[in-house]
Amino acid sequence: MTTLRAARAAAAPLGAGLTAGLLVLSLGSPAGAAVRVAEDPVGDTAGHAHGTGDVTKLRIKHAPRALRMIAFHAEDSRLSDVQAFIIDTDADAAGPEYTLGTGIGEGGSWHLYRADGWTGVLGDALCKGRNDWDRKKSRMKVVVPRSCLGKPARVRVNLVTSNDYPGTPVDHAPGKRRYSRWVVAG
Numbered sequence: 001m002t003t004l005r006a007a008r009a010a011a012a013p014l015g016a017g018l019t020a021g022l023l024v025l026s027l028g029s030p031a032g033a034a035v036r037v038a039e040d041p042v043g044d045t046a047g048h049a050h051g052t053g054d055v056t057k058l059r060i061k062h063a064p065r066a067l068r069m070i071a072f073h074a075e076d077s078r079l080s081d082v083q084a085f086i087i088d089t090d091a092d093a094a095g096p097e098y099t100l101g102t103g104i105g106e107g108g109s110w111h112l113y114r115a116d117g118w119t120g121v122l123g124d125a126l127c128k129g130r131n132d133w134d135r136k137k138s139r140m141k142v143v144v145p146r147s148c149l150g151k152p153a154r155v156r157v158n159l160v161t162s163n164d165y166p167g168t169p170v171d172h173a174p175g176k177r178r179y180s181r182w183v184v185a186g
């Protein structure tokens, strides 16, 4: 077993901004795309000297070709350094099936792995792609082809954020080892 942090790989220069993707979302979802928003409380990182990474919501859009996930942070909380999107596709198999790791220090990349429980990953990355983050708006977005996930009928997601400095806060949305509601494929 490898920890996600150990498996993180540095890569190419940072990618483009988030503007185009958000514009599409704000104009509405294509017919059939299923969207769910998992809310998370504000204030989880209060009291820390580095009060970053306080997630307010996780938006999940399960479109025909891709799973689109956006982590939103509180206004007074900067974007967390590291985000792990933990994805369940099979309720009958114990634990999550996939873990996607990304972050602002990942060279603009995300990497998707087979999950080994809630905190580990197995083997090499199954897929990788460019992330899309906006520091001013404290948002991190990733778009994962459904083929990378075995084209599941539905997914549910847990988000864990953390920071590179020891002792800084970790936040979980919608809660520690809790998933969003199921999001069926559009």
Ligand SMILES: [Ca+2]
Pocket: 040, 041, 042, 043, 044, 045, 054, 055, 056, 171
């Ligand atoms: Ca929070």
Ligand SMILES: [Ca+2]
Pocket: 088, 089, 090, 091, 092, 093, 094, 095, 096, 097
């Ligand atoms: Ca499972």
